[in-house]
Amino acid sequence: MTVQTPVRPDPDSLAPEALVEHLARDGRAAQRVLARLADEEKAAALKAAAEALRAAEAEILAANAQDMAAGEEKGLSAALLDRLRLDAGRLASIAAAVDQVATLPDPVGEVISRAERPNGLRLSRVRIPIGLIGIIYESRPNVTADAAALCLRSGNAVLLRGGSEALHSNRAIRAAFARGLESVGVPAAAIQLVPTQDRAVVGAMLSAAGLIDMIVPRGGKSLVARVQADARVPVLAHLDGICHTYVHAAADGDMARRLTLNAKMRRTGICGAMETLLLDTQFPESASVVAGLLDAGCELRGDARARALDPRILAASAEDWDTEYLDSVLSVAVVDGLDAALEHIAAHSSHHTDAIVTEDAAAAERFLAEVDSAIVMVNASSQFADGGEFGLGAEIGIATGRLHARGPVALEGLTTYKWLVRGSGQARP
Numbered sequence: 438m439t440v441q442t443p444v445r446p447d448p449d450s451l452a453p454e455a456l457v458e459h460l461a462r463d464g465r466a467a468q469r470v471l472a473r474l475a476d477e478e479k480a481a482a483l484k485a486a487a488e489a490l491r492a493a494e495a496e497i498l499a500a501n502a503q504d505m506a507a508g509e510e511k512g513l514s515a516a517l518l519d520r521l522r523l524d525a526g527r528l529a530s531i532a533a534a535v536d537q538v539a540t541l542p543d544p545v546g547e548v549i550s551r552a553e554r555p556n557g558l559r560l561s562r563v564r565i566p567i568g569l570i571g572i573i574y575e576s577r578p579n580v581t582a583d584a585a586a587l588c589l590r591s592g593n594a595v596l597l598r599g600g601s602e603a604l605h606s607n608r609a610i611r612a613a614f615a616r617g618l619e620s621v622g623v624p625a626a627a628i629q630l631v632p633t634q635d636r637a638v639v640g641a642m643l644s645a646a647g648l649i650d651m652i653v654p655r656g657g658k659s660l661v662a663r664v665q666a667d668a669r670v671p672v673l674a675h676l677d678g679i680c681h682t683y684v685h686a687a688a689d690g691d692m693a694r695r696l697t698l699n700a701k702m703r704r705t706g707i708c709g710a711m712e713t714l715l716l717d718t719q720f721p722e723s724a725s726v727v728a729g730l731l732d733a734g735c736e737l738r739g740d741a742r743a744r745a746l747d748p749r750i751l752a753a754s755a756e757d758w759d760t761e762y763l764d765s766v767l768s769v770a771v772v773d774g775l776d777a778a779l780e781h782i783a784a785h786s787s788h789h790t791d792a793i794v795t796e797d798a799a800a801a802e803r804f805l806a807e808v809d810s811a812i813v814m815v816n817a818s819s820q821f822a823d824g825g826e827f828g829l830g831a832e833i834g835i836a837t838g839r840l841h842a843r844g845p846v847a848l849e850g851l852t853t854y855k856w857l858v859r860g861s862g863q864a865r866p
């Protein structure tokens with residue numbers, strides 16, 4: 438008897454919805470294999486993937502050179518080109534990060550809580566993978582490996598859809614990663630990359646309810662609009678960072694100067710960079726805080742009271758309070774006390790990270806309690822919004838929504854749980 442091999446559809450010939458269905462079915466089958474792997478097997482698979490990334494250095498750097506050349510021709514900004522660029526050192530760090538994820542404790546199977554009911558039923562809540570996760574992200578090739586590693590460590594399969602400018606780099610990284618997995622018998626379909634950059638496929642991923650278990654969109658305004666229009670799959674939003682620093686009346690002057698400079702200028706292009714500075718009208722050293730930023734090369738756009746602090750400050754428009762510059766540009770407003778600062782933040786924050794600088798413990802506690810953002814800080818730079826800095830080992834990104842995982846998302850954020858109930862013959866009365 439001849440066994441018929443099923444004909445595999447050519448992904449290029451499929452419509453967006455059919456393509457997503459095809460990828461999702463393969464991913465779900467691979468996830469069932471991952472679900473059976475022991476802690477050491479997943480760690481070994483990640484170590485093999487890290488090794489394969491190192492072995493593919495020439496191939497990955499050549500693919501990246503192709504992306505960089507296209508990016509330069511397209512006129513990408515220096516910040517975007519820097520995000521896109523790989524070199525031997527950066528690739529070594531990417532592989533090291535995969536190795537590092539292998540050493541993190543496996544979250545799957547962790548008992549979150551236990552209880553025994555008066556009728557003798559024993560209950561426990563145990564962490565399990567979410568299933569198949571779709572991640573849509575910017576043109577930053579390291580995310581391909583970081584996200585793949587975190588998903589695999591937490592027993593999830595992943596469908597990756599990276600930014601168009603990083604297409605060749607992402608393909609080369611994914612291919613090497615998959616070779617590593619296959620070398621230890623883990624299916625390559627655990628880590629898939631969408632084979633086309635057609636944005637209609639992003640829409641199809643967002644509406645693939647029942648096929649994809651969770652979508653992580655990492656990006657800015659245009660992606661936000663798409664998510665709002667199309668999402669039918671649960672979304673763990675990792676969206677823009679309109680982050681505020683409020684310098685309270687009782688702030689220490691030196692600390693305010695240091696933290697505002699760091700929050701804005703350390704790296705202007707990351708989502709945790711400060712985009713709006715709120716200066717309390719009673720804070721006596723506002724002029725020197727804005728001077729520090731201006732002297733460091735930052736463009737300031739202020740309201741009338743902020744402009745009175747320094748003639749170099751330009752006039753802000755209404756749009757500035759809702760703008761994520763990701764550049765050496767900052768909006769500045771003078772506010773009448775803590776309540777006015779809280780009101781401004783409530784109206785304009787993107788719920789990523791907001792900070793207060795103050796020596797007044799009561800004001801700090803009110804700020805922590807009343808600002809509804811994923812990360813709320815006292816006397817620290819908003820640039821600390823990062824999984825590595827929070828001790829999580831790595832991150833998928835910063836979740837800006839209101840679901841179970843907020844702020845830096847790492848292994849725990851990629852799991853859900855189920856209840857296990859152990860009885861001895863109890864029937865409900």
Ligand SMILES: NC(=O)C1=CN([C@@H]2O[C@H](COP(=O)(O)OP(=O)(O)OC[C@H]3O[C@@H](n4cnc5c(N)ncnc54)[C@H](OP(=O)(O)O)[C@@H]3O)[C@@H](O)[C@H]2O)C=CC1
Nearest residue numbers: 574599600601639656657659660675676677678708834835
């Ligand atoms: N919260 C967090 O963890 C993070 C947030 N960000 C945020 O990302 C933004 C910067 O990234 P940027 O490069 O501008 O990213 P974009 O938002 O432009 O793109 C991100 C991804 O979304 C896709 N995309 C964008 N718009 C659409 C659309 N309308 N339909 C379908 N797909 C779409 C892009 O595809 P393509 O490029 O192929 O068109 C890309 O894959 C900032 O706002 C930053 O704060 C960045 C990193 C982490």
Ligand SMILES: N[C@@H](CCC(=O)OP(=O)(O)O)C(=O)O
Nearest residue numbers: 575577706707708709822823
């Ligand atoms: N959270 C990390 C990186 C954030 C990030 O990836 O931002 P982006 O440069 O917009 O892709 C950090 O603080 O370094």
